[in-house]
Structure formats: structure tokens, C-alpha cells
Amino acid sequence: MSDFRQSIDIDCRPEDVWAYVSDLSHLPEWQESAVASEPLDAAPVGVGSRVRVTRHFGRRNIPMTMQFTEYEPPRAWSLEGIDGPVRTHVHGxxxxxxxxxxxxxxxxxxxxxxxIGKVLVPLVVRPQVRKELPRNEMHLKxxxxxxxx
Structure with missing residues (x-):
């Protein structure tokens, strides 16, 4: 189940979009809350690969481990949070x-x-993502x- 869904049209070939978004080292370039991103497994990236993403929420930088549950170049990807009080689910x-x-x-x-994530999600996380997601897509574009x- 998703809390937010956002789409944007980009004047760029799907293969070029895929090359950029699937390289998670680019996250801090286009996602406002992303501070850092580092792979936790050897290449190549695929289903089961893990990445540590550090995000800024409120006054803190919070590292979280995400795992690819779908990886279908150049069409779709999904990541699931596997640790921490807030588990994020992303599908692109x-x-x-x-x-x-x-x-x-x-x-x-x-x-x-x-x-504590049950309190953080409605009070901090959802409000921040509601504002940030459309801006992130504009940064990507x-x-x-x-x-x-």
C-alpha cells in the first residue's frame, strides 16, 4: 500500500532515466532528504541487493537499510526498508x-x-514526504x- 503516488513526464529516453535513477549514488542529487547512499553488496545490483540510505528527517540524519524487491531494467524497481523504526516501501x-x-x-x-516509528510516521515522515515528493520529481526532471x- 502506498501513501503517496507522484508522476512526472521527462524529455529523456527511458534507458537514460533508468541509468540515472538505478544508480543510487545519485539519490542525494535529486532527493531533498537524502544525505548519502552507499551499496552494501557487490555489483551487479538486482533483486536482493541492499543499500544504506541516510535521510534527514526533522533534526536528525537517520540511516536505513533498503533492499531491492524488484529490479526490471529499464522499467521498474521496488525497495523495502528492512531495519529501523520506519520501514519505507518504494515502487518506481x-x-x-x-x-x-x-x-x-x-x-x-x-x-x-x-x-516509536508509529508516532514518527504520521507526525514527521508523512508531512515531509507529502511536500518533498513532488519537488524530488522536479529535481529529477x-x-x-x-x-x-
Whole structure:
């Protein structure tokens, strides 16, 4: 179940969008709360691969481990949080437009709170994501459409 769903059209081929979003080292470039991202497993990335993402929520930087549960280049990916009080569920899809010259990127995000996370999700996490998700997609669009050749 997702709490938020946001789509944006990008003037970029699906393969190029995939190359950028699937390289999680780019997260801090286009996601406002992402402070850092590091792979926890050797390449290549695929279902089961893990990544530690550090996000800024409220006044704190919080590391969380995410695991790929879907990885279908250049079309779809899903990540599930596997530790911490707030478990994030992310699903992304890239849909070709105009015979593959453009792309629609759709991101769905949901949360499960555990322990103190049951309080944090409605008070801190959801309000921040509600504001941030549309801006993140605009950052993604800007990065991809105005990338140096």
C-alpha cells in the first residue's frame, strides 16, 4: 500500500532515466532528504541487493537499510526498508512516451511504523514526504533534461 503516488513526464529516453535513477549514488542529487547512499553488496545490483540510505528527517540524519524487491531494467524497481523504526516501501516505474523519446516516471512511497516509528510516521515522515515528493520529481526532471552532453 502506498501513501503517496507522484508522476512526472521527462524529455529523456527511458534507458537514460533508468541509468540515472538505478544508480543510487545519485539519490542525494535529486532527493531533498537524502544525505548519502552507499551499496552494501557487490555489483551487479538486482533483486536482493541492499543499500544504506541516510535521510534527514526533522533534526536528525537517520540511516536505513533498503533492499531491492524488484529490479526490471529499464522499467521498474521496488525497495523495502528492512531495519529501523520506519520501514519505507518504494515502487518506481518508467513508462516510455512518444515512441521512447520521452518518459513518464511514477514513484509510489508507503511507510510502516514500528515502535516509536508509529508516532514518527504520521507526525514527521508523512508531512515531509507529502511536500518533498513532488519537488524530488522536479529535481529529477531538471537533472535529466539539463544534464551536460
Amino acid at each position: 516505474e518508467i513508462t516510455p512516451l512518444d515512441q521512447g523519446r520521452r518518459s513518464r516516471v511514477t514513484v509510489e512511497v508507503g511507510f510502516d511504523g514500528r515502535g 531538471d537533472r535529466l533534461e539539463h544534464a551536460p552532453a
